[in-house]
Amino acid sequence: MDVVLEILNQFGRAVIQLLINPFLYVSALFLVLQYRKQIRLERKLFHSRLHSLRKEVLRSVLWGLCGGLAVSVIMAFFGVVITQGTVIVLWIITILMALVRVRFMCLAYSVGVLGILHVGLSWYPDATKLQGVGVLFNWIKEAQMPGLLALVGVLHLAEGWLVSRQGAQMASPMFFEGKRGKLVGGYSLQSFWPITLFLLVPATGGVGTTLPWQALFGGDIWSSGWMILGFPIMMGYSELSLTALPKDKVRLSGRLLILYGLVVVLLALGVHYWSPATLLAAILCIVLHEGIMFYSRYLEARRSPLFVHDGRGLRILAVLPGSSAAEIGLESGEIIQKINGMKVKTRIEWHEAMRINAAFCKLEVLNNQGEIKFVQRAIYAGDHHTLGIILAPDQEAQYYVEMRQMSMISYLRSKLSGRKVPAEQSDSHIS
Template sequence: MDLFAHLLHRFWLAGLQLLINPFYYIGIIFIILQYRKQIQLERKLFHTRLHSLLDESWRTLLWGLIGGFSVSVVMMFVGVSLQQEAIILLWVISLLLILARVRFFCLAYSVGILGIAHAILYVIPKAGDLPTVGPVIQLIVDMDIPSLLVLVAVLHILEGLLIAWQGARMASPLFLEARRGRIIGGYQLQNFWPVPLFMLVPLQGGSTDSLPWNTLLGVDFASGWSFMAFPVMIGFTALTTSRLPVDKARSTASLLVLYGLILFGFAVAAHYWSPMVAVAAILSIALHEAIIWFSEWQESKKTPMYVHSPRGLTVLAVIPGSPAAEMGIQVNEIIHKINGYKLLNKSDVHTAMQIHSAFCKLEVVNRQGEIKYLQRAIFSGEHYELGIILAPDQEAMYFVGMKPAHLFTYLRNKFIDLRSNKSGKPL
């Protein structure tokens, strides 16, 4: 009972530390701005809103808190040895990396770089005696890199689980330029979560309380322990033109969980055998890059899904709460006929809807290739195309050009590059 009371008390003190930590609020602002930009893009492309900024922001914060608490509990039994100076150095490296690419704002890269530097500096005699950078070098040499790699591994396992559960919620339909200038449909999956961590760290002479269990990494808490609160940002960005958003999210989640498990094993091995530190640090970066490369390679080998068929017009998205959503029309189904009128191009939709302005009958080819029949009354004020967003054709006014982004281009809203189909220039 005393241990539980001490845990609650120190957890409360760490929570107060989090509330005054500016990085946590920077993460929240980043997410709100990112979701706002995504919703603005949806309005530009489709003249409607597919997501709610308030709902998605609250959901993200809630799952970030739940995830942070879960990781904190796990790390209590793993055991880590962190220093405040090490955390500051991680943030500095992450901010430098984001100048090259936004996606490098991830602990896998910053911890990997520190691990490689640690392995190199460890074998250089008296590297910490250099007058200008000696203290920083000594800090890197003294770092417990296996503990940081374990933290990276556990966070990526959490990220994979969150993507599996929530990754498809913020999927945005897009018009994209494929090979040879062809305009096709696709989805961007993009989620970020601010994760507040409460790490159990040892103190020297800070308390006479000791933990009643041994940690996996053997960190000694006999002389005292406390919680240290610090926020991290986890998230992912993926693009698919050949899968349903939920399938792409599950595939990405599986790869990230596998990455986390492999890195966890190498990090624990590095704790018990120091030559493995360099190997684990290199794998932290290399495997992360391999996931991105493999995902892009898979997409390049598959046939685009969101293109029109000789059987009709392909559904790219369905507006929530619309007549199409009520009728059960799903993404990647094909609208074959409306009111008995066969659809050959987008202009046929308006013609077919005018046959019966107050009522419509649809023949839809489902994902299994079977015809299903739907019907519904049309009321005044409802979406003129029932809330169906169709895959683009070559007459689409705008398309999105995806490009790697560094921080400055990201701040100029060029991470997602909206272009006119007539001029090919960014808008």
Template sequence: MDVLIQLLDRLLLAAGQLLMNPFYYIGIIFIVLHYRKQIQLERKLFHTKLHSLMNETWRTVLWGWIGGLAASVLLLFVGVSIDAEAVLLLWVITIVLVMVRVRFLCLAYAAGILGVAQAVLSWLPNAADLTASVPVLKIVANADIPSLLLIVAVLHLLEGLLTQYQGARMTTPLFLEGKRGQIIGGQQLQGFWPVPMFLLVPAAGGGELGLPWATLFGANLASGWTLLAFPAMIGFTELTISKLPRRQARFSANLLYLYGLIMLGAAVAAHFWPPVLIAGALLSMALHEGLIRYNQWLEDKQAPFYVHSPRGLMVLSVVPNSPAQELGIQVGELIHKVNGHKVRTKTDLHQAMGLNSAFCKLEVLNEQGEVRFLHRAIFAGDHHQLGIILAPDQQALYFTEHRPVHLLSYLRGRITGLLSNDSTKSM
């Protein structure tokens, strides 16, 4: 009971420290800037609002807290050894990396760099003099890399769970240029969560009460412990032209589970056998990059899915709270017939809907090719296509260029990566 009371007391203290930590708010500001940029792109491409900035922001913050508390409970039995100075250095490294590429906003890269730096520092003949005279090098030398690698593993297992169950929510439909120059549809999945963790670490100078259970890493917690607030960021952004959003989210989650389990083994190995520490640090970065490249390679091999076919018009997205959403029309389905007339182009769709201005009957083909019959009255103010966003044709005014971005691009007012379709100008 005394341990539980101390945990609650120090949790409140650590929570207060977290709320005063500027890096936690930097993470939230990044999420706001990222989602704002995506919503601006949606408005430019589709002239409608597909996501709410406020709703998506508070949802990610809420799930970040839930995930952070769950990870903190798991790490109670590990016994990591990390201090506030190491956390600060990790965030500084992360911010520098994000200036280069936004996808480097991941502890895997910062922890890997810190581990490599520690190994290189230990090989220098004058390492002791350097660490004594340069405070930053002292932090590098004293950092517990196995503990950091284990935190990386736990965070990616958590990211896998959030991606599997939340990853398809913030999906943005895109118009892209295909391999042969034609305009095709795609889906950009993304999700970022600020994760506040509270790590059980040895207390400086000991404490009043020791920890009654043994920990995996055997940190010196029997003589005193405290809770350290560790604000972290997890998240992903991926593009698919060949899968439905929920399938891509499940595939990405499986890769994250694999990465997390491998890094868990690497962290334990580095703790009990220090010579493999640099291998674990390098693996943290290389395997993360490798999984990203593997997913991109698989996508490049697949045929585009979000294109129209002779059977009908492909549904790329559905506007929230629209008639199409009420009817249950799903992304990836084909609009086969409208008011009894087969449709193959957007012109066919508009003409067929104009046959009856008060009512609309649809025949929709689902993933299995089965026909679904839908009908609904049309009211004044309804979306002119019932809220259906169709895959692009070659007359699309704009398409997006998928390329890596850096942090400064989020601070610009204009939308980057949006190109005009020159084929429409010559027609």
């Protein structure tokens, strides 16, 4: 009973610690601004609102809270030995990595680099005695890699779960330049979750009571006391989908992230029982994460674009929420073959077919399972002639989005110069 009361007491202190952490509010502001920017771009491109800012922010916060609590419970049994020096080193590495690419702002990369430096300094023990940088080198040398690797793995397990469940919620239809300059439709998939972690960590002078379980990592260090550390992190998912439906893309991404998380947890266990494996585990932590990126890009390059028109009819890129098309069950990726009995292969034929009957429309549609379905609806006063359908682009489209890799230096330079960062400079990544 005393242990439960102590845990509740420590948890309460961790909540207070979390609420006074400025990064919690920075994360919330980032979430609102990022979603607001995405929604404004949708309105600019399609003159319609595809997402609700309030709804999406609330959804991300609630799911992030659930994911954070799940990670915290799992890590309570693994145990993570993390000091202030370790946190400072990870921040330094993260900032330096972000100067190369924004997508490198991920714990997988910073922990991987820390592990490599950790092993390197073990070969040069006198480096900790150097003036100025000796303290920094000592922090690196004292880093407890099994717990940090386990944290990376468990966080990516949570991310894989969140991506599978929620990754397609903020899918934004876009026009892109495909191979040989042909315009194709696709989706920009971006979702963010503010994760609140409550990590059980050893602390000298902490709670003297004994835990009812033995944390796997840390050994006897837990006998000196323990405390619960509360802090927020931001978890994000960003990808492009030109060759698959958003739901299929996030399902694959989620599985890859879960597989990656399981592998890193196994690597953490390996390092715990055999420390010479630290260097290999640190390298694999980075390489496997990059492998997910390359595999996703490989699939996109290998497959044919999905959201293009062909001889069968007009491809649906997106359906506006609450529109007439949504009411009659039309979905992204389906092909409209006939309208009011007239075959349609161009936008001009679309408009001509809609004018055949001003009060009613009947559509013949090839669905995503390759089956023909018939849908119909009366046309009321005020209904838009497109029924709320965003079609894949043709070569008469006036705009498209180009996605490029971006460094933090480029981002900051554009901000300091007062110049807006265009959509084509967005970074596509999983982190």
